Amino acid sequence: MSVLIIIFLTAVASLFSGVFNQGKYARYIGIAGLLAALYVSYLPEAEFFSQYREMFEFGSNAALFTKISIVTTLLLFFLGGFAFSNHRSHQSELYALMLFALCGGIVLFGYQNLVTLFLGIEILSIPLYVMAGAQKTDLRSNEASLKYFLIGCFATGFLLFGITLIYGSTGSFDLYEIHSFAVEFPDNFMLIMGMIMMIGAMAFKVALAPFHMWAPDVYQGSPSLITAFMMSVVKISGFYAFFRLMTIGFIGVYDEWFNILGVLIIITLFIANTMGLAQGNAKRMLAYSSVSHAGYVGLIFYGLNNLSTYHLAYYLFAYALATVGVMMTLIWVEKLKRETSFSAFKGLAYSEPLLAVVGAISMLSMAGIPLTAGFIGKFALFAQAMNGALFLVLVAILGSAISIAYYLRLIIAMFFHKESSFKTSEKVTLTYNILAVFIIVAIIVLGVYPDLFAMQFAT
Template sequence: MSVFIIIFLTAVAALFAGVFEKGKFSRYLSILGLLVALYVSFLPECSFFNQYKTMFKFGPNAALFTKISIVITLLLFFLGGFSFSNHRSHQSELYALLLFALSGGIILFGFQNLVTLFLGVEILSIPLYVLAGSNKTDLRSNEASIKYFLMGAFATGFLLFGIALIYGSSGSFDLYQIHQFSIENPKDTLFIMGAVLMLVALAFKVSLAPFHMWSPDVYQGSPSLITAFMMSIVKISAFFAFFRVMTIAFAGITGEWINIMGVLIIITLFLANAMGLAQSNAKRMLAYSSVSHAGYLGLIFFGLNNLSAYNLAFYLFAYSLATVGVMMCLIWVEKLKRETSYNAFRGLSHSEPIMAVAAAVSMLSMAGIPLTAGFMGKFSIFAQAIQYPKMGSFMVLIAVLGSAISIAYYLRLIMVMFFPKESSFKTSEKVPLTYNIVAVFIIIALLAMGIFPDLFAKQFGL
């Protein structure tokens, strides 16, 4: 709760800082607030907040996911000075809205009640509806905002209807009381219908196919730094909330929803990877890549054990670091070339080798190549899922095939950057120092976590 309050107050301060110097100091104020929040997240929770534990509890898992979300947000804010350079008149609003969205994500890490879940989802989502359309002169950005809002509202309807049915059958909004009801009444039709409706709503939020239709257009149309935030922080927040609801509240009826989850994962892995192969635009390819990773993450529901939350956190952190690494490169190219097609990246390694290497290592990590963090993340989730007695082996086989397909479209962009037939990337403008610093950090982090995976636990105080 302390971290939530710090980030929320930082968002308010960043918003009002826009009154002075057109938001000149909002970014620095936001980074300072995030650093303070990161420090506080390592401290024991203040006992004063125990009175709210029936609604929100900052337990070990909440603390872990909060830490990785703050780290990723810090990296994105370091990129903001260059990325938001054409938004000088309202930069403060952009940083404030991102922090408000992060506040919603933190609620999703520690909610104890379905009402708190709903509040977290909406606080996370509403600022992003605005941010998706923040590039007012771009019709694609306007389209992204409208589409995200309409589809988000549609998913919210499913979520509320599901919560209503759950309350109507169990008589409670509390996760653990619902958990007890699910064990004692595993065949309650109203309860099962509510669980399925909530599954569908949360599948929308994490972009599981066929509820992913909004993702490619919204990700492509939104400003690239906002897209990076959606692909990382929103994915972390929404997936942990999804995991928490299904494995706690609906643990007693796992047999009723696990097969539905399996079907969604299979559709997601085949559809997203096939569509990723068909793209000629790097940003849209990364959008389908993000959808495919929702499929890999979905395997966490199979073969649940005491390390499941840790495995989920490791994968999400590795994926989010890689997302920042690729999107950072894309932001730079998009600013110079005014496009994000594969051809725009041709010969990037000759002009900016550090950026190109960071993007390449990030995509190799996304593909699950050994010695990268992505490989260890996939290995841990696949090793868990294969223990599931009924269809674990089959699900892992599908995921491995999906990973093999994904290598093709990641390598395509890497080849364009490093081995072009003719380099078209000639510019006198140099990458900002902050971008090179973030690039080096991401390269080291992805390789270090891939070679020494225990570093993740040590660095986050586990």
């Protein structure tokens, strides 16, 4: 909870820097606060906060996911100087809203109670509704904000209805008491109906089909840095919250939701990968790619073992690194070209080779090509799921094979069109280059030596 307080106070400081016309310093305030929070996340939790353990506990798993979320947010803040240069009048609000959303994510990492789950989801979601519409003069951004808000409210209604049914059947909001009731009364109709409604709500939050329909439009219409935040930090938060809910609260009725999630995963992998092939816009293609990764991550629910939480964290961090890498390339192209079609990327390797390389390696990692972190992450999930859902693994392998095609389209546009369409004197900043090198090294090193992840983050 110390980490949560630090990030909250950092968000408040970033917000008030805009009040005093010092919004340009909001990013530096945010970076300083995130570094402080990252340091504190490695320290034992203060005993003072033990009184809140029935609602929120910052245990080893919560600390692990908090660390990777903070590191991902830090990378995005370093990108913000360039990505938010068109939002100088309200930079402080955007950075503050990102930090407030991160607070919601941290609540989701340690929730012990369905009330805390609901609070965490809303703290995470409400800033996103605002940030999606940050480009006030862009109709796509306005549409993204409104669509995300309306469908988000609909999903929240399902979540609350599900929580109500769970409480009506078990008489408790506590995850462990729900677990005990589910083990003793696995056929309770009200419990099953509540669980199904909560699965639908959580499937919306992580963009599992057919609850994914908001994602392509929202990801495309939002400012690109906010899209990167949604695709990385929000997905980390949503999936671990989903994982805790199903493997603690509802593990006693595993047979009831085993097939439900399996159907959602198959639909997700089929729709996302086939629609990804049909896209002519790189940002929208990456949106469908993000939906497909929700399907891959869903395999974590099968063949559960003592390493499942670690495998989930590794995969999500590898995906977050790749997301930041490819989105920094997209942000640069979008800033110069005012568009994100595949043709806009032609010849990028001849004008900015480092950006093209980080984008290519990031997409190869997303596709699960060997010697990348994404390959190790997928291998771990697929190997685990082989013990409980072989058919789903085969579908996921087929989906991964299809995804290579639409990633290659963007790579070919960057590297195999000799004519460079980037006729500009503007060059990538030193911060951008350093960040690109860091992501390239991190993806490859974690792909070759995956134990480094445990050495840096796990306890």
